[in-house]
Structure formats: C-alpha cells, structure tokens
Amino acid sequence: MPIIVxxxxxxxxxxxxxxxxxxxxxxxxIKDGEFIGLIGHTGSGKSTLVQHLNGLLKxxxxxxxxxxxxxxxxxxxxxxxxxxxxxxxxxxEHQLFEETVYQDIAFGPRNLNxxxxxxxxxxxxxxxxxxxxxxxxxxxxxxxxxxxxxRRVAIAGVLAMEPSILILDxxxxxxxxxxxxxxxxxxKNLHEQRGMxxxxxxHSMEDIARLVDRIIVxxxxxxxxxxxxxEVFSCVEELHAMGLGIPQITQVMRGxxxxxxxxxxxxxxxxxxVKVILERIRGKKNA
Amino acid sequence: xxxxxxxxxxxxxxxxxxxxxxxxxxxVTLDIQxxxxxVIIGHNGSGKSTLAKHLNAxxxxxxxxxxxKGMDTRDEDKxxxxxxxxxxxxxxxDNQLVATIVExxxxxxxxxxxxxxEEIRRRVNEALKAVGMEExxxxxxxxxxxxxxQRVAIAGILAMKPEIIVLDxxxxxxxxxxRxxxxxxxxxxxxxxxxxxxxxxxxxxxxxxxxxxxxxxQGKIVLQGTPRQVFSQVExxxxxxxxxxxxxxxxxxxxxxxxxIPLDVLKVEEMVEAICRL
Numbered sequence: 228m229p230i231i232v233x234x235x236x237x238x239x240x241x242x243x244x245x246x247x248x249x250x251x252x253x254x255x256x257i258k259d260g261e262f263i264g265l266i267g268h269t270g271s272g273k274s275t276l277v278q279h280l281n282g283l284l285k286x287x288x289x290x291x292x293x294x295x296x297x298x299x300x301x302x303x304x305x306x307x308x309x310x311x312x313x314x315x316x317x318x319x320e321h322q323l324f325e326e327t328v329y330q331d332i333a334f335g336p337r338n339l340n341x342x343x344x345x346x347x348x349x350x351x352x353x354x355x356x357x358x359x360x361x362x363x364x365x366x367x368x369x370x371x372x373x374x375x376x377x378r379r380v381a382i383a384g385v386l387a388m389e390p391s392i393l394i395l396d397x398x399x400x401x402x403x404x405x406x407x408x409x410x411x412x413x414x415k416n417l418h419e420q421r422g423m424x425x426x427x428x429x430h431s432m433e434d435i436a437r438l439v440d441r442i443i444v445x446x447x448x449x450x451x452x453x454x455x456x457x458e459v460f461s462c463v464e465e466l467h468a469m470g471l472g473i474p475q476i477t478q479v480m481r482g483x484x485x486x487x488x489x490x491x492x493x494x495x496x497x498x499x500x501v502k503v504i505l506e507r508i509r510g511k512k513n514a
Numbered sequence: 515x516x517x518x519x520x521x522x523x524x525x526x527x528x529x530x531x532x533x534x535x536x537x538x539x540x541x542v543t544l545d546i547q548x549x550x551x552x553v554i555i556g557h558n559g560s561g562k563s564t565l566a567k568h569l570n571a572x573x574x575x576x577x578x579x580x581x582x583k584g585m586d587t588r589d590e591d592k593x594x595x596x597x598x599x600x601x602x603x604x605x606x607x608d609n610q611l612v613a614t615i616v617e618x619x620x621x622x623x624x625x626x627x628x629x630x631x632e633e634i635r636r637r638v639n640e641a642l643k644a645v646g647m648e649e650x651x652x653x654x655x656x657x658x659x660x661x662x663x664q665r666v667a668i669a670g671i672l673a674m675k676p677e678i679i680v681l682d683x684x685x686x687x688x689x690x691x692x693r694x695x696x697x698x699x700x701x702x703x704x705x706x707x708x709x710x711x712x713x714x715x716x717x718x719x720x721x722x723x724x725x726x727x728x729x730x731x732q733g734k735i736v737l738q739g740t741p742r743q744v745f746s747q748v749e750x751x752x753x754x755x756x757x758x759x760x761x762x763x764x765x766x767x768x769x770x771x772x773x774x775i776p777l778d779v780l781k782v783e784e785m786v787e788a789i790c791r792l
Contacts, residue, residue, distance in 0.1 A: 269659055269689045374558060401605070401686045403557035403716050405755035430689050433760065470691040475760040475782060482786035497760055501767045508773060508792050 267445030313390030457493030556730030661692025
C-alpha cells in the first residue's frame, strides 16, 4: 500500500489567538515496503504529520491517500485505516491498562470481534515478533515487568492488529543501549521478513543511517530534505542550521576528505569506515 | 580534604514482586571530591538510579554508610540539611514543575525555607540567569520546550544553593537541541559555580567531558577512571551491553587490524588526526 501525501497543510486552533501552522504544504510518496526515517527537532511537525497517516488528525487542506482510502478535510475516516496503519506513540507503555500482558495485547483484536482462537493466535504471534516469551509473561501484570518489556508489550498490542504500515514515534527513547538495539533489530525484522512499510521517527542519526532506505527531514512544518541517507547527510550545513547533526563516523570521513584522503561520502557505520580506511591505508603503503 | 560525597560498602536490598530479595546496590564504596564532575553509566537495572537516590537520602542503605558533606544520611535530624546540600533533577521535566509561572516554580524551594522575600527574589533571578532562562521568568512552563523545562527544574534546585547536584538521566526524554542545552548548563554550573555534579546518563557523548566516569553493573562499580581510560576498555563495555562513542569504536577496530591508532580517541578531530599521521 503506497502512501501519497499531497499539499498537506494543518493549522492548529484556526481562528483563535493560538492559531499555528504545523504543516505547510507537505507532499511526498512512500512506496510499498519502504523503510523511512523521519527526523526533525521538536516542533518541526513530524508528530502532526504521522497522526494524519492513520486518520487521528484530518488535513486543514490537501489530501492523503493510503491504499484506496482518501482523507481530506471533509472525509470521514474509515475504521479500517487504523487497522492498516499501526501507530506506536512515544512512551507507548504509558498506555497499558489491562490486568495481564495477554489481556492488554488482546484488547485490539477483541474489538474487531474476532473469535478467541484467532485472538490468541495474534497475541502469540505479536509477542514472538517483539521477542517476548508467551508462556513466561502472558499472565503477568504489565506493571510488574521491566521498562523495556513494557514497551514491547505496547508495540505487540499494535502488531496484533496486523497492520501493513507501522509508524513508530521514537520507539527507543529512554531505553538503555541494549534495550534500544533489541527493539531496533525487531523493527528491522518486521521490515525484512514481513515486508512491512515502516516509518521510524527518531532523533538518532546513527540509528536512522544504518536502518532506513530513505530519510525525510522536517523543519518548521515543511519537508526540508528527502533522500537516501548519503544524500541527506551530505547536506551538513543545512542540517546544522536545523539543529540536527550527522553521525560521528560521517564527520570523521568528511574530516579525512578535507585533509585530502579519497573517501566516499556514504559512510555512516563503523563497519563501513573500517573497511574504507584499511583499503586506503594499505593501498598507500603498497603504492 | 574530606570528600563531599562518601559511600562506604553500601548495600541496598528490596523485595521484588515475587518476594525475592534483590540487591540493587551490592557493596559500593566511592569518594567524590568537591567540584568534581562525575558521570555514571550502566544499563537499566544496574543500580545507578538507586545510587543517585542515596545521595540525598531519598533512600538509605540497608547496610554500609553514606556521608554527604560529613553528614550520615541515616541521621533523621540532618535530613533537610542533606537535601539542601544535594539537589536532584529527574528524568521527566513534566513531573518536576509545580507552578504555573516559571519564576514561581523556581521560588518554590526558597519560599519553603521561609526566606525573606527580597532574598527569594535575588535567588530566583540568579538561578534563572545561571541556566540562561531569565527571559522566560514570566512564561508558563507548558509553553517551554523539554530542554527549557529541565533548565527551569535545575534553576529550582539552584535556588536552594546546593553544593551538589545529582541529575538522574535528565536528558533521556529530550531531543538533541534540548540535550545540548542541558549539558551546557550542567557544565557551566560545575566550572563556573563550583558545584559538584553527579550526572547519570545513557548517552556516552555526555560522559566525554567528565572528570571521572563510573560504570555500574549489577549493583557494583565495575570500571572507573577518566573518560579516556574508561572508553578505551571497549571490550569490557561491550560485554556489559554499553556503547562507546563511534570514534572510539573505530579506533579499537582499526587497532585490532594492526594500525597504529591510540585507543583513547574520543573526538572526531583526534580521529582524523590519528589516521592522517599513519
């Protein structure tokens, strides 16, 4: 299901003294099965944007098309849009409320009036997808498991709706490096094995760089930059002006280039850098 | 000189939901000198927040002793003096602000000390100035960014004239701009106001400018030293599931390939320099 956004504008509290333009004529397309990184600092409009993609907000003007569903300022949002597009909010574990992990994840599927057998299948599968042991924690209270586990329960609750597009708003915020790497590798699996379209909202250039196909950079309600990671990270000055940085490794490579070393621009992981530097250094010694 | 913070073989146990006894701190001995800037890292459950809460007597040891400026935290009579000496800033900025106007929030602490109004006014102004928020004295906190809210929370602590500030993951919920604002404020207070700082974080780049980095794991201190000493232990850090700055990891990997690169590289410029020298 491709996502098409055309001339999307959103004004909060129009006509009041608090009126503010959150999205200003935003247009882009996301292809089926793409992994998109959405970045921009606080207030740049990225949360407003993702809330349009599953119909939580409606455009002030412009339109969004997801599959065959069109959303404009006057449309009624069909329920199935929310099933197609799963949205994981920031700190989603704050939304857990049921008595057991199982009940919490089953809440969405039960509201679809699915038979209990199907509900259980979905709960099992969703827990497996986020690396939670079904037997070990299904009967635990969501309030007595660790923070990292709570977050995964919340994500499983969204996955149990079997969306084909998954949007995650800073899924790793507040987690330690180990918890972060676990969640990111599970998201990567969803993309690679299930072919899910993923939109990852993140502040971490390092994470985005090694995961996504394309980056969309938002600034002041507009799309400031779009492209592959190497294209976006080559715009260092623009990113700086928006209060964003580039991965440390990319900075090293730029430094080397400035000192006359012939290195490519699209290096943003330690693995890539090791390979390129070894080639250059060994090449120099053999020459 | 007597260290301003002193922990002697501190043990802290609590009961889990299953009724098991868990040692959150398992024999921690630590001295922190006045004016030091100490960063504590370690993953969730390593005991770093429990340690922080011992520094202003929110928690007290099951066994062992914590002295803050010579005061034993088990001494009930010293409780308020200890909390005034060591102020705490927490993770979530929204949970720490109590008033509807920034300057009233900062005044909350000094008002509770029963200080004269002119002294409160002076402290509030100074505190807001120190964190670079004086322009926002009359603003409502909910219109501020996360980084600004955290700076107001820090100002509220400063107005109590503490000698120590303990920050428990103050940047975890902030964006990169907010993180930079808070870190600059914290460094300023350490360097220019001489405040002893204990800063807990997951972001390794925030540890780079510290005087000392302490690594916690399973309730114990497993590694400590200058940032260069600690981060050059790439294997140890990876084993316990912690990050090192990308450039330090690059140095480690290149060295393993036989290149002559120092292991204690922390900054981009140093790395570029080291490679160009080869």
